[in-house]
Amino acid sequence: MEILSDRPDLANVDVCGVRRAINIGLLEGEALAPGDWILIHVGFALSxxxxxxxxxxxxxxxxxxQAYEDEIAALRESMIEQG
Known part of the structure; x- marks a missing residue:
């Protein structure tokens, strides 16, 4: 959705309707823009x-x-704050 201007290593993303800030540092040098699709694992953009x-x-x-539904429910219930 957006790369944070004050933290260029973070981006706000939408994962199945859940908005999160994720670390995009592993994709340094990759041209990223709102609307791009990225593979995320435990809060990090992998590719x-x-x-x-x-x-x-x-x-x-x-x-x-059900395993997928449980994972999405856990994601919606979790609280991750930006530091």
């Missing part, structure tokens, strides 16, 4: 991916059923 790859990943996650 920039295209929309087809993102859709494929979401299809897989949704296909595993």
């Amino acid at each position: 920039k991916i295209d929309e087809a790859e993102a859709a494929s990943a979401m299809d897989f996650l949704e296909s595993i059923g």
